[in-house]
Amino acid sequence: MFDVDSPVERRVLLRRAGAVAALLPLGGLLSACGEVEAGANGDEPSGSGSAASDGASSGVDRASAGSAGSVLVAYFSATGNTAGIASAVAEHLGAGTFEISPAQPYADADLNYNDDGSRVSQERASDARPELSQDIPDGFADYDIVFLGYPIWWGEAAWPLRTFVEANDFSGKVVVPFCTSASSGVGGSGEALAELAGAGDWREGSRFSGSAPTFDVADWVDGLGL
Numbered sequence: 001m002f003d004v005d006s007p008v009e010r011r012v013l014l015r016r017a018g019a020v021a022a023l024l025p026l027g028g029l030l031s032a033c034g035e036v037e038a039g040a041n042g043d044e045p046s047g048s049g050s051a052a053s054d055g056a057s058s059g060v061d062r063a064s065a066g067s068a069g070s071v072l073v074a075y076f077s078a079t080g081n082t083a084g085i086a087s088a089v090a091e092h093l094g095a096g097t098f099e100i101s102p103a104q105p106y107a108d109a110d111l112n113y114n115d116d117g118s119r120v121s122q123e124r125a126s127d128a129r130p131e132l133s134q135d136i137p138d139g140f141a142d143y144d145i146v147f148l149g150y151p152i153w154w155g156e157a158a159w160p161l162r163t164f165v166e167a168n169d170f171s172g173k174v175v176v177p178f179c180t181s182a183s184s185g186v187g188g189s190g191e192a193l194a195e196l197a198g199a200g201d202w203r204e205g206s207r208f209s210g211s212a213p214t215f216d217v218a219d220w221v222d223g224l225g226l
Helices: 007-028 081-093 119-126 160-167 189-197 214-223
Strands: 036-039 042-045 071-075 096-099 145-153 174-180 206-208
Touching: 071 081, 081 096, 081 145, 081 174, 081 214, 145 160, 145 189, 160 189, 174 189, 206 214
Parallel strands: 071 096, 071 145, 145 174, 174 206
Antiparallel strands: 036 042
């Protein structure tokens, strides 16, 4: 038992209280489930045994999209990490969200980059444009700023982003890419998407780990000066 009237014991209690307070920000961490794993060519789709894509859900958050003003957060998330970052961006800005959903969701085996015969490996080899359940977000023309989120696969934006950017007109819009990966940076993935889009004011992108704290995401958004 502690004698709280003792100066020594009071100091011990204060140190323990400070240690507990230091741990509290960790409660704001986003989910750390695995979006990607490191591979020989950078950060790639999850290997065998990872979670499968949840892309079967509707791609449009109509509730927020109808009242979000001029900012849209569009994202593809294979296993949930990018969705977590996208949610943090949208909540910080009060923005609308659009999930870029493949018409055929990625199963766990599809994301196995160790298998040359897996879907992601075959799509990489053929420079594929996977079909999406919805190409163009509702009211897309009304948005002035688009945050575009994706996991990094073999150093590039995940393949469904190719389909999305080629299907939409980014003329007059500020586009801010962001990615999730195990270790690789955003690299030239944003520039490659900008080239495919052929229009828009594309800004420098940023990379986040799947466990990035929400305050780091908010600080990044605030620092963009948009």
